[in-house]
Amino acid sequence: MNGRMSVSDSMSALDRESLGRLAVEERAADDAALVESLRSGDRDAPAALFDAYGKYVERLLVRVLGSDPDIEDLLHDVFAEAFANIAQLRDPARLKGWLTRMTVFVARAAIRRRRRHRWLVFLPAEELPPQQAASTPPEAQDLLERVFAVLRGLRPNHRVAFSLRYIEGLTLPEAAEASGVSLATFKRWLRASDRAFLVRAKRTDHGLYEELLETPRWRAT
Amino acid sequence: MRHRLEKLGAEVARAQDEALTDDSRRVSVRRRLSEDRAPWQPPLRSHAWRPAIAFAVVTAAALGLLIAWPSTPEPIAYRVNDGPESSQVDQAITAAESRPTPVRFTDGSSIRLTPGAGARVTELTLGGATVELEHGEIMVYVRHRKATRWSVRAGPFLVRVTGTRFRVAWNPTERSFELEVFEGEVEVSGPDAPTRSVRAGDEVHVAPGPQKVPEPVVPVPAPPSIDTAPDSATPARRPARERAPATRRAPPAPLELNLPPKHPAPPSQGSVEPEPVETTPEQTEPAPKVVDSESPPDPREPAGEPTWSALFARGEYAEALSRLGAEEIERAIWQADSRELIELGAAARRADDRRAGYIHTVIRSRFAGTDTAADAAFMLGRMEFHAGRHLASVTWFETYLRERPNGRFAREAAGRLVEAYQQVGDEARARAAAERYLARYPTGPHAALARSVLE
Numbered sequence: 001m002n003g004r005m006s007v008s009d010s011m012s013a014l015d016r017e018s019l020g021r022l023a024v025e026e027r028a029a030d031d032a033a034l035v036e037s038l039r040s041g042d043r044d045a046p047a048a049l050f051d052a053y054g055k056y057v058e059r060l061l062v063r064v065l066g067s068d069p070d071i072e073d074l075l076h077d078v079f080a081e082a083f084a085n086i087a088q089l090r091d092p093a094r095l096k097g098w099l100t101r102m103t104v105f106v107a108r109a110a111i112r113r114r115r116r117h118r119w120l121v122f123l124p125a126e127e128l129p130p131q132q133a134a135s136t137p138p139e140a141q142d143l144l145e146r147v148f149a150v151l152r153g154l155r156p157n158h159r160v161a162f163s164l165r166y167i168e169g170l171t172l173p174e175a176a177e178a179s180g181v182s183l184a185t186f187k188r189w190l191r192a193s194d195r196a197f198l199v200r201a202k203r204t205d206h207g208l209y210e211e212l213l214e215t216p217r218w219r220a221t
Numbered sequence: 222m223r224h225r226l227e228k229l230g231a232e233v234a235r236a237q238d239e240a241l242t243d244d245s246r247r248v249s250v251r252r253r254l255s256e257d258r259a260p261w262q263p264p265l266r267s268h269a270w271r272p273a274i275a276f277a278v279v280t281a282a283a284l285g286l287l288i289a290w291p292s293t294p295e296p297i298a299y300r301v302n303d304g305p306e307s308s309q310v311d312q313a314i315t316a317a318e319s320r321p322t323p324v325r326f327t328d329g330s331s332i333r334l335t336p337g338a339g340a341r342v343t344e345l346t347l348g349g350a351t352v353e354l355e356h357g358e359i360m361v362y363v364r365h366r367k368a369t370r371w372s373v374r375a376g377p378f379l380v381r382v383t384g385t386r387f388r389v390a391w392n393p394t395e396r397s398f399e400l401e402v403f404e405g406e407v408e409v410s411g412p413d414a415p416t417r418s419v420r421a422g423d424e425v426h427v428a429p430g431p432q433k434v435p436e437p438v439v440p441v442p443a444p445p446s447i448d449t450a451p452d453s454a455t456p457a458r459r460p461a462r463e464r465a466p467a468t469r470r471a472p473p474a475p476l477e478l479n480l481p482p483k484h485p486a487p488p489s490q491g492s493v494e495p496e497p498v499e500t501t502p503e504q505t506e507p508a509p510k511v512v513d514s515e516s517p518p519d520p521r522e523p524a525g526e527p528t529w530s531a532l533f534a535r536g537e538y539a540e541a542l543s544r545l546g547a548e549e550i551e552r553a554i555w556q557a558d559s560r561e562l563i564e565l566g567a568a569a570r571r572a573d574d575r576r577a578g579y580i581h582t583v584i585r586s587r588f589a590g591t592d593t594a595a596d597a598a599f600m601l602g603r604m605e606f607h608a609g610r611h612l613a614s615v616t617w618f619e620t621y622l623r624e625r626p627n628g629r630f631a632r633e634a635a636g637r638l639v640e641a642y643q644q645v646g647d648e649a650r651a652r653a654a655a656e657r658y659l660a661r662y663p664t665g666p667h668a669a670l671a672r673s674v675l676e
Binding site: 144 | 223225226227229230231232233234235236237239240241244246247249250251253254255321335399426609636640643644646648666667669670673674675676
């Protein structure tokens with residue numbers, strides 16, 4: 001019985017591995033075709049690119065910036081930049097990684113712009129009431145507001161590192177590549193973001209800090 | 222703790238996923254992209270079309286000439302929010318508070334007013350337009366043509382353009398001006414300032430206060446290759462820590478007074494305060510009061526304070542930084558030997574002491590041409606890099622690589638250079654740096670990053 005299970009398990013694992021590899025290869029082929037049609041001026045290609053990656057790019061922007069009123073404009077900017085620079089993409093099969101870097105770059109630029117504008121007398125856009133979906137439960141909304149209130153106090157690179165690693169859940173090499181820095185630099189950013197997040201939470205939202213440290217809510221099970 | 226942060230992140234992601242089910246934002250962006258796709262429509266690549274295109278262009282030009290002759294050519298026109306075409310000048314355009322407002326010109330150029338911004342087109346010519354930004358922020362895309370003559374006015378500032386993509390912000394109340402160039406190059410001029418070029422990746426900020434002009438780069442001793450540095454071009458915003466070394470580098474005369482006896486100095490008049498070049502109130506670092514080495518000890522110093530040489534002899538560099546007064550440290554910086562100064566600089570870096578940059582700059586000045594000076598360039602680059610001033614770090618890494626192409630930090634400097642260019646968004650230079658890196662260090666620690674830059 002055990003022997004049969006083991007063979008079956010290993011076959012399933014092999015199958016899963018093959019399927020995974022096939023899916024990756026298939027997506028790479030799709031991406032290459034998409035890039036080729038964009039470069040050749042196919043009128044439907046921009047819409048196809050947006051349909052394929054619009055949701056992913058939007059999610060990444062939301063992960064880094066939270067519920068920000070400018071997400072729509074930034075989403076537009078990412079794709080406008082992508083269309084304008086598609087000729088520079090050397091390996092069309094790596095379209096997703098290229099778009100990811102572009103998205104992170106746009107998000108970080110938005111954070112930096114906000115930080116530069118903090119001294120303006122106008123109400124910073126980031127401090128406008130957050131736009132949440134009606135379906136978001138109040139508890140979840142409260143969590144988002146409190147976490148992003150702390151994150152807003154972090155330096156842009158640290159904030160990006162925190163969001164990519166902890167919220168989007170990228171692996172360290174993936175997150176480093178998305179940020180356009182070496183693994184060592186990303187690790188340094190992440191260490192700094194850990195420290196800064198805790199220090200800031202302790203200072204500005206002690207409830208969050210205590211929950212994070214002591215309550216079972218986020219504790220490993 | 223990291224595990225708990227991962228748990229927290231996962232909870233945040235779940236909460237965000239609720240909001241992401243709403244696709245109204247994507248629908249809206251998809252529509253906008255299909256509407257304003259023209260400016261970035263990629264060129265046709267197939268060579269087979271070239272004769273046909275050439276024929277069509279010649280025919281169109283001939284037809285255009287026939288139709289237009291002898292009438293006078295028309296200046297360009299524009300549409301606001303896809304409304305009717307207009308050739309009116311001096312008409313106010315104000316973006317709604319909730320949405321940006323696109324303005325498209327018939328020459329293919331476009332501007333986008335961010336929510337709440339106000340502008341007006343003050344001139345329309347055959348080759349372009351002049352747009353006056355009254356307040357707020359605009360993104361500008363100018364299609365390059367042979368006779369393009371575009372300009373953007375923002376208060377007393379004028380940005381001249383031939384073909385590029387950039388952002389301008391103007392706050393008339395605060396009199397603050399910002400310019401960020403994404404592609405191409407523009408020229409900017411302001412009150413009492415010569416016209417200067419601003420290239421892709423560069424930014425100019427003029428904040429409220431006495432400075433009213435975009436000042437040129439603060440000169441530093443060795444960096445030769447950067448003529449316009451975004452980080453350096455923002456004198457009003459740069460933190461005191463960054464400005465402080467420039468202040469010290471500027472007045473050579475007082476510093477010369479404090480050279481050790483082996484470097485003869487002009488006779489001193491006693492204590493000399495350096496000229497307050499670009500000094501601002503937030504510049505909290507103690508002023509480098511320089512004292513003639515022959516002058517009597519400062520009576521304000523506590524009697525029992527050890528000398529720098531005693532502490533250095535015991536290897537207590539961190540102790541020296543924390544215990545010694547500004548004058549004694551200044552004396553040490555100009556009298557210690559290279560090994561001692563390197564140790565002092567390392568202690569300052571480890572302690573995140575704001576004098577670290579100054580110490581390394583002095584190393585470069587006092588031991589110019591040596592390995593020590595080159596290493597100091599690398600350290601300065603690394604400090605700027607860690608402080609997030611990537612363009613400034615580029616200058617130092619390039620300086621190091623030029624001075625010591627095979628030096629002990631050459632591989633690290635070459636890799637950091639790729640990262641720094643990537644961080645400032647200069648893709649062309651990042652790619653060039655990545656190619657150089659991979660050619661020399663195909664398996665180096667920055668190889669993966671370099672490859673990703675080249676994708």
